[in-house]
Amino acid sequence: MTPVRFDPETATLRLDRETFAALVAHAAEPTGNASPPAELQAVGVLHDGRYHPALEQGLDAVLNPVCRLQVRVADPHGREDHCDGWVAGHGAGFLLPVQGELWEFVVVHPSFVPERLARIVGLGPRPRVPTARPVELGTKLVDELTASDPGPRADALQRVLNSGPEDAQAIARALASGFRSRWEAVVRWLPAPGSTGQRAMHVIDTETTLWAVEPGGTGLVVWPTTPTAVWRLLVTLLPRDEELARG
């Protein structure tokens, strides 16, 4: 079992998934039969039957979420991270992979959700590509161009660079210059009438620019975007009050 560590200053709890599941089970029914994991008490997560104030709002979000977040980040070296988030009115909790069996449960105020997401996906300054235009590509080709396996990725890049449409070559050149990651963030909620109940973002990140990806045509539409535009999407990712089912 991974040793549990708790930093109340940053509202961060390091633990394995099994201990996290036990924590959530106990938080759901603190007076039930499930006894809290002893290691959580040892690090101060629980004291006299109460959860540490730094974690309370995050645990409440896990148990009673207004919306659920899922983030997937795939890098060019075969690493694919999946992060979960739960957001409620006064707190948000993220379960983030650290290394191996180690995870971090981090609690933040909901207004910090965009910042947390930006850090998860590595959002930061990128050069502009003023001449690139939106281009429609097959889903399979986008998957090949961003494959975690360098062999098929290089083959697909070469194919597009040699004989692909000019617009697709711009993306291939960007990927050839340095593929950083491909990431998706999805938020889901119980919708009010007229609300879709979910919002999603899909981005390909390269050394030379960011590319927004959306369904379109018979596959995907990929177009150059900027960190500012991505930030504007991140700050509007969470549902507005009127999008939420009442009750």
Next chain:
Amino acid sequence: MRLMTYRHPTAGFRLPLPWDWERAEDTEGIALIAVEPERPPWFRANLVVTIERLEAGLDLSSWTEAGRGLLEQALERPLLVDLEETEIGGRPARRALVHHTTENGAVTMEQWTLMEAALGYTLTASVGTLEYDDLADLFATVAAGFRPDPSFTP
């Protein structure tokens, strides 16, 4: 949002401002502070203009980089989201987008820097992060309309 053309009474620079934002001029070395009307408990979006005399030979890039380094040291948990070389009124300018933590919560700060003669002008716009998208276009409009007064010497 209704905008007015504002001219600073001593430094002479001009920019469009929301007509109902409170203003304070030449306080504690800050040329202009413009703050949106109070909406408790929300962070009050604001625009700040500072002017500094630059050392001879300093260019926009090195001045901005030095200033950004100091700014990031002064901010809590800064996250640099974007950096862009741009243009304001025909002058080269730089824009930075930074997220940081304040006692009032999460704040997104957008900052433009430009030079006129031996003076460096900084326009900083701040807003509660979840409201950034609502005001981003306003901030861009204010920045695009910023004009230093070439004849001004402090």
